[in-house]
Each structure stands twice: as C-alpha cells, then as structure tokens.
Amino acid sequence: MKELLVSGFEPFGGERVNPSALVAAELSGLEVAPGYRVRSVTVPVTWAGALPALLKALGAGPSGFPAAVVMLGQAGGYAAIGLERVAVNISSGTDNDGVPRADEPVVEGGPASYLSGLPLRAIVARLGELGLPAFVSNSAGTYLCNFLFYGALHHLAGLRESWRGASGSEGRGAGSSSAPAPLAGFIHIPYLPEQAVGKNPIPPSMSRGDIVRAVRVALEVTAASLGNQSP
C-alpha cells in the first residue's frame, strides 16, 4: 500500500475552522485509489512551524516517503477548486504567532519559483465531468499557503538532487527508499457555506461534501498518473 500525504492548515484570519484541515482529516486512512491510502496532517499557520510540521509528516510514514504530497489550503473568495500551478519565492503577511513578513524570500537564494507536480489539467477535466468547478490558478498568493507549497517543493527538489548524486539515477533513493521522490502540489479550496454566513459581501463557498469529493478525485487522478508501480 502506497501513501498519499494530505495536509491541511489550522484556522486563521478570525475563522473558527479551516476547511482544509477538516477535509484532510476526513480523508485520512481512506484508500482513495487502488493501492493508495491517505495519511493526513494538520500544520500551523506560522512561518516557523508550517514547513517543519509537513516535513516531519513526510518522513513519518510506515513505508518511507509517500508517493505524493497534496497540500490543501483555504482560499477565501474562490468560487471553485483551485489547482495551484506556481509556488513563488516570496512571503508576506502576519502569521498566527503575530510574526510579520514583507516580501521576504521563502528560501534565501532559492529559485524564483517551482511548478506543481500534480496533473493539473487532468484533474480539472475530471472534476468538470463530475460537475465540480475547478481551475488552474497561477498564483497561490504570498501567505502561508504559498510558503508551504514553495518550501515543500524546494525540499523535495533538494532530496531529488541528493538522491541523484548518491545513486547516479534520477529520483531514486540510494538506501532510504526504492521509490522516486514524491510528487507534490497544492490545492486551494473555497470557504464552507457556514464560513460565508455573516460576511459582507457574502463570498462564494462550496459544500463540505463537494470539497471532499473534489479532493478525493484529485487524489485519484494523481494516483493514476503515478502509474502502475509494483509494490
């Protein structure tokens, strides 16, 4: 059984819930595609804590690295599932610890951006067939969502690089694992309807059932794109 690591965030910005954590938790343990089981983690909305929490979960699986890492985040104002394409090396805003950032790099000296490893167009197409609106987004903002997205992709790029150095073969761990370095990507989800209540103007939202279904489909399509890997 392979793993799909799904992360969500704690609430922020005055919200009492964060649908990304609720959805990640709801999918936890499910076999969303043949041979692929979800493991989920909730990470804090802090510059200091978000990435370490994800990286800890990344290495914490019973069988080494997961096959893919799908990070979820709440995008207040989105009317649809947003498949994020670009993680940019910029971070801004004040986190849940009150720590501010103003256009600082996520990783000093890192490349300007990384691109998602998820099959974005295939996911949008499949969701559309199922009546669930989704789109490819070219900016995940510069707050914690983008920060985690960039941080994870940077870490995985380094891993890939080190494995390549160690083994001479692309994307293969020498001793640690026989699987390639995990794919990673970020999916932004709308507010839940209950979060839209009382805001003015009322923002778009999506029912929890539809969000769960959409993320599940995204995981299925991602798993399918990983191919028929022998156990």
Next chain:
Amino acid sequence: MKELLVSGFEPFGGERVNPSALVAAELSGLEVAPGYRVRSVTVPVTWAGALPALLKALGAGPSGFPAAVVMLGQAGGYAAIGLERVAVNISSGTDNDGVPRADEPVVEGGPASYLSGLPLRAIVARLGELGLPAFVSNSAGTYLCNFLFYGALHHLAGLRESWRGASGSEGRGAGSSSAPAPLAGFIHIPYLPEQAVGKNPIPPSMSRGDIVRAVRVALEVTAASLGNQSP
C-alpha cells in the same frame, strides 16, 4: 392540510437545467411544516406564459388557494440565497420565445413596486444559524423573475382588494375561501456547481442539497409566520 405553492422556472440563457425547477420539484408533496404541504409548478421563461402558468396553479389546489406562494428563480452569480424584497413594475430582456421587452411596465398603470410578503429577516437569520448563507436583496432584476414576482403580487393585491370589497373584512374571501389571500414572495438561488463548470470566470454556486435545505427552511419559517390557524 394547507398548501404552500412553490414555483420554479424552465431553463434559460443557454443552461440545460434551472435549479429553481429542480428544487421546486424535489420539494413537491413534502410536508415541510406541521400542516403545510408543498405543491409545485414549473413555469416557462416567457412574458406570455409565466404568469398564466402560475395563476393557474394558484387556483388549482384541492382546497382553494394556498397559504403562501414562494416563487424560486435562478440568479447566476449569486453566492447565497437571495430573499427578494422588491418587485418592480419594469420588464426587460428577451424571453425563451425570442420576444423582447425594453423597460416596459409589467402591468400598465400598476404601482411602481410591491414588497415581498415573506418574513425576510427571520428567514435569513434562521438560515444563518444553520450555516447557510442568505441575504435580503433589494432588486430581483427586470427579467422574468421580477416579472413573475410583480405579476403575482399585483394579482394577489387585486384579489385582496376584491375580497375586501365583497366581505368588508380585510383579506377574507367571501364565498370562495375562508383563508386570507396568500402571502407571496420570491427567492433567488445560485447556480448549481455543475452549471459553474466551463464558465469563465467561474461563478459562485451552491450544492443542490444546500439549496433544497435552504428553501425548505424558508418555507418552514414562512409557515410558522402564518400563525396557528385552525384547520
């Protein structure tokens, strides 16, 4: 058993479905509040046909007039349930028969507008408690939704007037019925998620389950506001 007449519209504007008709049909026959059963009707998106279809249904019940008439319509772009407050004596746009109107009165010589008879604030408040976003809207536009809304309220005002003339007591039918003239109002509902697919930009939507639940709650609150009327 009293009746609540719920109307929906046929699809228009290139859509294959109209959530208002789907929801009206889904609620048909349900006892949404103690002693109140829904009867539903779908009306055409035509200047000539919409109001006659509603008025025919209005008088078609087994026990005379319904206790209330709740008209539903699709409001593409709405992110929440819209409790419409004002029906204005203006009509514009081209209907499903290709018949155009340009700022013509709904009823020649009619008053500038009528106000909804529904307990708007109570419905919004109750929906909010249940996590369903809703708002009071001050304009139902000038297309068929507003046209039906105005037409129905004008008809019912005339009925009330004639009953008053006949019986000398407000809102009581002389021979035809012992109940007061029905309350009437209009509720705009968002696109279904499947309708949002493929549009650019992607508009807000609401799941069918949530729309049905919201309309049902609106009917409950409306029924409750009708008071404890003896059978």
Next chain:
Amino acid sequence: MKELLVSGFEPFGGERVNPSALVAAELSGLEVAPGYRVRSVTVPVTWAGALPALLKALGAGPSGFPAAVVMLGQAGGYAAIGLERVAVNISSGTDNDGVPRADEPVVEGGPASYLSGLPLRAIVARLGELGLPAFVSNSAGTYLCNFLFYGALHHLAGLRESWRGASGSEGRGAGSSSAPAPLAGFIHIPYLPEQAVGKNPIPPSMSRGDIVRAVRVALEVTAASLGNQSP
C-alpha cells in the same frame, strides 16, 4: 434662467471626502444647458438631517422651484455611473450621528417605491457615445442615498398632488409657480481613484474629471428632456 438643483452628501463610512459633494460643488453656478443653471447643496448623512436640507434648498431658489432635482451619492464598488431607477420605502444602517435603522419605512404608509423621473436610457446612451460607462441600476440600496431619493420623490409627489387639487391641472402650481413640479432622480457615482488607494481588494473608481463630465452630460440630457419651455 431655470435652475437644476444638484445635491451631494457629506463624507461617511470613514472616508475623508465624498465625491458627490465635490462634484455638486464643482458644477455649482454653471450653465450646463442653454437656459439652465446649476444650484448645488450638500446634505448630511443623517436620517434626521438629509431630507430637510434638501427640501430647504428645493424652495430656496431665486425663482421658485428648480426645473429638476438631481441627487448624487457615492456608491463604493460601482465601476460606472449608476442611474438609479427605483427608490424603495425601506431604510437601514447607522448614520453619521450613530442613529441606527433596521428595515424601517422611509415614510410610514408611503407607497412601496417611486421611480426616477430622469430620462435614464437617454442619459446612459449619451454617456456611452462619449466613452463614459453608465448603467441603469434597479436598487439604490437602503441607506441614506435611497432614503433621500425616496423622501424627495415622495415630497414632490405630494406637491404635485396638492397643485393638482388647487388648480385642476396636472403638475401646475396655482399661485406659487407657473412651472410644473420638478423632475427628480438619483445618480450614484464611483469612488475617486484616491479613495481606492489602500483598500483591499482595490475597488473600481472613476476620475473626478470623468465623473464631473458624466454628471454634466446627465444634466444636459435631463434639461433637453424638459423641452422648450418658454421663460
């Protein structure tokens, strides 16, 4: 020389300026159409003070009533000049004196609404020819703008009624004036660009020059619609 009374509002909602007052003042004294001069007034954003200030100005002209009353108001979020069609008998919100209203009638027992007396479509068409975006709006909200709009139309309807009673001829003052009761309407204008600065998200705005030009055109078209009245 006939008069066109143009009103603007004081700032509200934390703004330091209200473009409606700036524009009204800038047009003051100008002969915007042959034989028509603008007189302007700024009214407070208070339930108690707004209408009295307008009505005082209404009767304050050197030659009796103005030929038309064009009320201006700021509509934060509008991307174009909004020719308001409907004044509704509802008032809500907290005014600059801190006095709240919650869905109360503007005039107890008044009709549900009045319609603007301005030539809305002709104004929108003329503005479009000049490259200035404008639209007919079906709701002026329920705050002070709508309140003043409704209050003024209600007052003028009463005046028309009393003149009709006095003279037997529609819309003619018996002794007070030889002109018909003034037309009245409401025009919503966008934020100035400087008001958009610092807001998040940044709302649409319109340059002061374009707003002044647009209102001036609206006054010209209105004056033209008043016909060739002999002095």
Next chain:
Amino acid sequence: MKELLVSGFEPFGGERVNPSALVAAELSGLEVAPGYRVRSVTVPVTWAGALPALLKALGAGPSGFPAAVVMLGQAGGYAAIGLERVAVNISSGTDNDGVPRADEPVVEGGPASYLSGLPLRAIVARLGELGLPAFVSNSAGTYLCNFLFYGALHHLAGLRESWRGASGSEGRGAGSSSAPAPLAGFIHIPYLPEQAVGKNPIPPSMSRGDIVRAVRVALEVTAASLGNQSP
C-alpha cells in the same frame, strides 16, 4: 541621456484600442526623469512576433541598451495599476494570428519563473501618495503579457550571463556597453473608460490621463532606483 524602453501591445480580444500602446506612444520622447528619456515600441499580440519586436527595439537605441525595459499590457478587469512580480514559464491562449497554445513553456527548459526587476513596492507607495491605486500582482496570467515578460527577462538573464562570462564582472558588457544589463518589468493597466462601455457587467477602468500619469511615475521611481550613474 539614458533610455527607458516602454512597450505596448496592439489591440486584441475584439478591442479597437489597447491602452498599453496608446500610453507607450504618449510617453515617447519624454524625459520622465532627469537624464532619462522614453523610447517606445508597440509589439504584436502573437506568439511569433511579440518577443522579436521587443528585442529588436532593445538593441535599436542610439546609445546601446536602454537602462530599463518597462513592458505595458492591458488587464481587462483590473481596477488599479498592477505591478507584476512573476513571469512564469507557461503560455496559453490563441493569439491574434489564430495560433493556439495550451500550457506550453515560453522557453523550453527555462526556469519556472523570473521575478520583475522593478522597485515594485516603491512604485506602489509613490502612486498611493499621488492618489493613484496600484498593487503588486503575483500573476500576469499566461497569455501574451506574461509571455513577453518571461521572454524578455530570460533574454536579459542570458545577456547578463554572457557578459559576466566575457568580462568577469557581473552585469557589465565587455565591449558592447559600459552600462549594466537593463532592468525589466511588466505593468498591467486597466481598461480605458471607453472600453468599459457596452460590456456587461461593466468592468473597472481608469482614465487615460491617470494611466499615463501612473506609468510616468513608475518610470521616475525606476529611474531613481537606477542610482546616480555617471554618463
């Protein structure tokens, strides 16, 4: 006298004008900051022609390379001046020649993105002081604007690389020029008011005068950031 190269695009998407070309042309020849004169170029909205036209202009100055390249583009729907931060290696959409692209790289094998060389925050701050709304945008989309932006930054990065190789000193041309490689960035501008006319819903716009003023200020701030370079 140093040069600031300002590019605009031809009209596209059914528009009769493109404000970016109008503004670039209007600024042509002006000394927008002491010692800095604007040279402007209009480029076609085609995958094949846009970058060559810009690169030709880049080398066409009387005194070698310009000090900076500021590309302008129309962003229908923007309510403010958008200082673009990220040029991404993705291109999509059908150009004015009818040639489609679907998520193809701008430069095969190029880095995921480049960041703007303009002093983005300083420009936004200065524009705000002058009452002109502006913001830093994290996505220039994936159409021709982003394509030109990425293509130019990629070209300039290569130039910088080759100069570094030739001279051993960063950003200095060996024989060709004594100046560093030009800074480059992209600024998105809203529709003109005349372009908003007739669209439904009416999009935000900005007056031509304000757009010209804003771009001029952006050029001034950019020139100031280039420092006191000896001639």
